[in-house]
Amino acid sequence: MKKRRWDDDQCVLDDLAQAWREVAPAAEALTTRAHAAFSWRTVDDDLLLASLHFDSAVEPVTTSRAAARGPRLLVFTSTPLSMELEVLPDQLVGQLVPPEVADIVVETESGGVARVTSDERGFFIVAPLPESPLRLRCDTPTGRLVTDWVSL
Numbered sequence: 001m002k003k004r005r006w007d008d009d010q011c012v013l014d015d016l017a018q019a020w021r022e023v024a025p026a027a028e029a030l031t032t033r034a035h036a037a038f039s040w041r042t043v044d045d046d047l048l049l050a051s052l053h054f055d056s057a058v059e060p061v062t063t064s065r066a067a068a069r070g071p072r073l074l075v076f077t078s079t080p081l082s083m084e085l086e087v088l089p090d091q092l093v094g095q096l097v098p099p100e101v102a103d104i105v106v107e108t109e110s111g112g113v114a115r116v117t118s119d120e121r122g123f124f125i126v127a128p129l130p131e132s133p134l135r136l137r138c139d140t141p142t143g144r145l146v147t148d149w150v151s152l
Contacts, residue, residue, distance in 0.1 A: 050076035050083060050147045076147045081140065087152050091129055094136070096122035102140040109133040109149065 054075040072087040082097045096102055099122030106114040110132040118124040118138075129152060138145040 050078040050081070050145050052148050052150065053077040053082075055150075072152070074150065076136075076145075078145055081138070081142065081145045083136065083138065083145065083147060085136075087129070089129075091125055091127035092152070094118075094124050094126070096124075096138065096140070098122070100140055100142075102138050104139075105137040106130065107135050107137060 056073040074085040076083045085094045108130045133151045136147045
């Protein structure tokens with residue numbers, strides 16, 4: 001190993017340059033990871049997590065005579081967007097509140113993905129009805145809403 005002369009500025013600069021060349025690949029990877037981590041600081045600004053606010057399957061009966069069981073109703077809420085769903089035997093009918101056109105992705109737990117678009121009144125239909133638990137991801141001009149996972 002070559003003896004280092006620390007009293008000569010050029011030797012110090014040469015040693016620093018050599019050290020940098022040895023760590024540069026690791027530093028580049030570290031910089032890339034740092035930029036990726038930093039980009040997560042605003043993830044909540046773009047993502048609206050909607051929680052299940054109402055589920056007719058767990059709502060207690062409020063009348064003395066039990067009516068025939070109708071379609072299941074689900075309401076997912078967040079600020080400023082909510083999603084109301086009606087589960088029918090062969091399809092899922094939904095509406096965005098407030099109404100707007102949006103791209104909606106249906107993700108199933110088994111890895112399936114379906115895409116639908118809501119109309120200007122916020123209505124959309126998912127057919128056929130997925131077998132496994134699902135969640136809906138809705139992209140609107142105001143942001144992205146993602147529902148909880150739910151079994152139908």
